Amino acid sequence: MAIERVKLVLIGVGNIGRRFLGILACKEETLRDRFGLELVLVGAADTSGAALAAEGLDPLQVIQLKREGQGVAAYPLFGKAGMGAVELIQQAQADVLLEASPTNLRDGQPGLGCMEEALRRGMHVVTSNKGPLVLAYSRLVELAVEKGVRLAFSGAVAGGLPTVNIGRRDLVGSDILRLEGILNLTTNYILTQMAERGKSYAEALAEAQAQGHAEANPSLDVEGWDAANKLVILAQSVLGQAASLEDVEVEGITGIGSEELKQAKASGKVIKLVAKAEREDSGYRLSVQPTWLDLSHPLARLTAHQMGIVYHTDINGTIAATIVEEDPLPTAAAMLRDLINIYSQ
Numbered sequence: 001m002a003i004e005r006v007k008l009v010l011i012g013v014g015n016i017g018r019r020f021l022g023i024l025a026c027k028e029e030t031l032r033d034r035f036g037l038e039l040v041l042v043g044a045a046d047t048s049g050a051a052l053a054a055e056g057l058d059p060l061q062v063i064q065l066k067r068e069g070q071g072v073a074a075y076p077l078f079g080k081a082g083m084g085a086v087e088l089i090q091q092a093q094a095d096v097l098l099e100a101s102p103t104n105l106r107d108g109q110p111g112l113g114c115m116e117e118a119l120r121r122g123m124h125v126v127t128s129n130k131g132p133l134v135l136a137y138s139r140l141v142e143l144a145v146e147k148g149v150r151l152a153f154s155g156a157v158a159g160g161l162p163t164v165n166i167g168r169r170d171l172v173g174s175d176i177l178r179l180e181g182i183l184n185l186t187t188n189y190i191l192t193q194m195a196e197r198g199k200s201y202a203e204a205l206a207e208a209q210a211q212g213h214a215e216a217n218p219s220l221d222v223e224g225w226d227a228a229n230k231l232v233i234l235a236q237s238v239l240g241q242a243a244s245l246e247d248v249e250v251e252g253i254t255g256i257g258s259e260e261l262k263q264a265k266a267s268g269k270v271i272k273l274v275a276k277a278e279r280e281d282s283g284y285r286l287s288v289q290p291t292w293l294d295l296s297h298p299l300a301r302l303t304a305h306q307m308g309i310v311y312h313t314d315i316n317g318t319i320a321a322t323i324v325e326e327d328p329l330p331t332a333a334a335m336l337r338d339l340i341n342i343y344s345q
């Protein structure tokens with residue numbers, strides 16, 4: 001098999017970026033033998049600056065630097081203190097941008113600028129970052145189409161759960177009548193630990209943060225905005241409906257106390273934060289709300305580390321998928337899945 005050398009630039013070497021690098025190292029042989037791919041990390045950026053090496057950086061050495069509390073700018077010989085992410089993309093001459101910087105819903109930066117720069121330069125983009133997709137989905141898609149490259153984001157909507165892939169690939173040809181999802185792990189973790197383990201809200205939130213699931217700003221999770229972001233991305237990419245956060249009716253879980261959770265349990269129900277898109281005459285009505293679910297509902301039995309989605313369709317039946325994501329590894333793996341799909345189609 002001929003081997004294709006694919007040059008990668010990674011922006012953001014945090015929970016996801018680091019795990020992606022670990023996967024890159026341990027899947028090297030599989031990628032070569034099964035897919036004929038040699039993935040070479042030519043650049044990486046974090047808040048310290050960048051590291052850039054045309055012959056390739058060692059992913060494990062980058063991980064080691066981060067473990068030691070250093071930035072990528074400290075990478076021996078190839079570190080570039082203060083080099084910005086966009087400048088790295090301009091200089092790296094890479095084939096793919098992997099974008100895993102923090103979600104920013106004010107202006108999408110730094111991810112949005114990086115993604116635009118990469119697409120303009122004819123690079124494929126793989127991202128786990130919701131901000132740029134929520135704020136500029138159609139602009140980014142148009143740019144990708146114009147340049148004949150791919151914009152892939154299967155890890156941006158509920159981590160490793162293939163919410164986008166099922167909707168776009170497997171339900172092609174059907175009308176989606178309703179979509180329901182538990183798309184935010186932190187809130188599902190908190191509600192489940194409160195209901196089943198008698199944990200306090202603060203204890204459960206601290207645990208979710210310690211596990212690397214919670215957004216840097218937890219109000220995004222607990223006030224429902226993270227789930228709303230994901231719903232907006234699904235609305236645009238799967239349901240074909242132009243949508244923004246203003247179109248989503250949002251209520252988080254901060255008002256849910258242990259009394260209400262007990263009441264739900266006593267009546268044979270469970271409270272989950274459900275993101276929903278329901279088809280109406282004028283389009284889909286979008287909402288994120290704490291919802292009392294019957295135990296027979298496919299999302300009702302989700303445990304603390306699970307997320308799930310249910311698609312109700314006209315001709316493809318009702319499809320439910322769930323994931324156990326105890327660690328964000330599957331999100332990083334979704335970025336690899338996107339990369340492989342780009343190069344095998």
Ligand SMILES: NC(=O)c1ccc[n+]([C@@H]2O[C@H](COP(=O)([O-])OP(=O)(O)OC[C@H]3O[C@@H](n4cnc5c(N)ncnc54)[C@H](OP(=O)(O)O)[C@@H]3O)[C@@H](O)[C@H]2O)c1
Nearest residue numbers: 012013014015016046047100101102103110128129328331
């Ligand atoms: N964690 C999850 O479970 C999960 C799941 C799905 C999607 N996501 C999304 O994936 C993305 C990454 O998440 P994460 O948990 O890995 O975040 P994180 O741990 O906070 O890491 C963010 C990384 O971005 C770097 N960064 C920040 N500003 C930068 C800038 N201006 N230029 C270059 N690098 C910059 C940080 O640098 P330093 O290391 O120097 O601070 C850090 O390495 C986010 O958009 C998040 O919403 C996360």
